[in-house]
Amino acid sequence: MQRRRELFILIFIVLLLFQGNRMVFADSNMDGGGSGGGTQDGTCDNYYSSGDDGVRITVINIKTGIRANGTWTIDYFRKSKENKAIVHFGKYSKLEYMGVAGYSSSKALQQSSEGYRVDSGGKTVAYQVEEMPTIVSSSLGNSDIDEIKNYFDDKARLEVIASRVGMSYGEMTNGNYKLIIEPIIYLTYEGKYMAMTAHEVALLDLALGGTATTGGQLRAKFVSFTHKNLPLSIFLKKKEFGVNRWTGSKTDRVQNAQILKYLGIGILSFEPDTEVQVGGGSYWYRPNTDVITAVNVSVDGAGDGATCDNPITVKFSGAMIPTTTISGIVIPPGGSRPVWIKWRTPDLKLQTSSTIHVSITGGSSTVSTSDLDIVIKPLVEQEPPNPTADDTKPKNFDDTLPAFPKMWELRNYTSPITTTSWHTYTCTKSSVWTGGYETDAYGNYVHDYYGNKIKIYETVYTFTTNNYSASLTSQNASIVTDTAVKEANPSSGTIKSGYGIELRVNTKITGDADVTGMQNAAFYFPEFNYKTWRRLGKLAGASLNETIQFPVNLYSINKSRIHFLPIWFPDKTYTVYVETLDAWTPGGMLSYYATASINVQGSMWDNWHISILPNY
DSSP states (O other): OHHHHHHHHHHOOOOHHHOOOOOOOOOHHHHHBOOOOOOOOSSSSSOTTTTEEEEEEEEEETOOBBTTTOOEEEESSSSOOOOOOOBOSSSSSHHHHHHHHOSOOOOOOOOOOOOOSBBSSSSOOOEOOTTOOOOOBBBBBBOOOOHHHHHHHHHHHHHHHHHHSSHHHHHHHHEEEEEEEEEEEEETTTTEEEEEEHHHHHHHHTTOOOOSSOOOOOHHHHIEEEEEGGGGGSSSSOBTTTBBBOSOOOOSOOHHHHHHHSSSOOOEOOOOEEEOOTTTTTTEEOOEEEEEEEEEEOOSSSSBBBOSSSSSSEEEEESSSOOOEEEEBBOOOOOOEEOOOOOOOOOOOSSEEEEEEEEEEESSSSEEEEEEEEOOOOOOOOOOOOOOOOOOOTTTTOOOOOOOSGGGGHHHHHHHOOOEEEEEEEEEEEEEEEEEBBBTTSOOBBBBBTTOEEEEEEEEEEEEEOOOOOEEEEEEEEEEEEEGGGGOOOTTTTEESEEEEEHHHEEEEEESSSOOOOEEEEEEOOOGTTTSSSEEOOSSSSSSEEEEOOOTTOOOOOSSSEEEOOOTTTTTTTEEEEEEEEEEETTTTEEEEEEEEEEEEEEGGOOOOOOOOOOO
């Protein structure tokens, strides 16, 4: 017995001198194998109890490549460890032993003085989880990689893991982190009960006389477990970050070099969420108007984004719109873009509220939804009163022009919006040689029929930004006298008070697809101090080049589109103030203002005279 203690002490002296420097990294892929097995030398000092297995869990920050800040690595085991003295090498991941990703140097295998289940700080770092599926195949049954993946692909279990490693579930699964899962075996070697990952097993066997291709003392006693069922229980099935997928047998014994390079590791990745973000919370529209409703769709910075192989689909539905589906939307990691529908609001007489429901699928493992509040509010005409010949100038007359915006409908605008911009993306994919070559289970290059080494390719997605814009390139307003009444001085460029004026607002909008023209306008007049009364201009369509006019005057005998000047208006400049709105783009609504003026000289009374009718 004394000799065995001396041998064990010697083992750890050797371990202090040993370091590995092979490179390994893994992705969120897992495969597995192994079957049956037993010890080669089953004695009271060297044995494995079937089913005594578990996993090591480490949260890795994708950007830094190291364990997430403020977290700690934990172990899960299936069989009770009560009252057992456990020899272990600390809670280190394969990445740390390899010195890859964000680790600048490799970690040497060294026995830990910390407690296995509870560390020196009193923190629990190992948990018994009896319901965990078989990890290492044994005489009790074979492991099933699908069961292992399904076990960890469970929200409730992931929430528990998150709390145990020291972070929130939301943060752990936001796409910025990955879970490294490494199989663990618990066995008795030379009378010592030990906990080891597959990587630690290979390092220990090297220290016990093994080489890259030949076994040491540990492999000699536990070959079916340490060099078959344990390392083959979880491994990569596709190449990632310079580490080849395991292409060897799933049931044959493996070498130390193969374990260190390929085996005993898998990673769970969490796809980035796709979120719908709606600025403002609600949309206010006018009845019988062509509008565009847009939502901003963004993708987290982790992962590949919403690619051409995994695009986003956005579905709009609601009582006021036909159900519309926009598919094939691609967005790079960390990017965002608007997604929109163009529709015409119903012709309503009263203010009406509704909801547009937006749902997103694809590009993410979950469905994102959002409800948009829609309000259809008619413009109030506020028709000016019928002018009479007896009207007099009000005492509070003030024809100072108002400041934009005058309309309640533009209350959220601090200045006119004459240009908007937006963008979309296109995605292309290509196969890019990684610089590596396919190898077999023994590290030998695999050749094609012509004797050439088979290259390893990976898919690369390239995103191109497509920029669009819309602009109000011109808007001008002009006044002419009532063309139906010659006495209003239609040819002199002036007007006599009491007669009517016609006004035209010409707008020109340039832009890409899905842009409307100006569709509504409100006219304000100086005789009312640009308050209280207003007329509305409404277009039947939404052409990009439109002319907006007064509505038909209720008091015009000729049913003309005019506005009557009051008889009392003084000889000075008469200026109409107009605000235009409802030119819709995926980037928002364009709005503007304009003024139009005409000089007043005299009044309609100047065209009246009294005379005696001749007697015929």
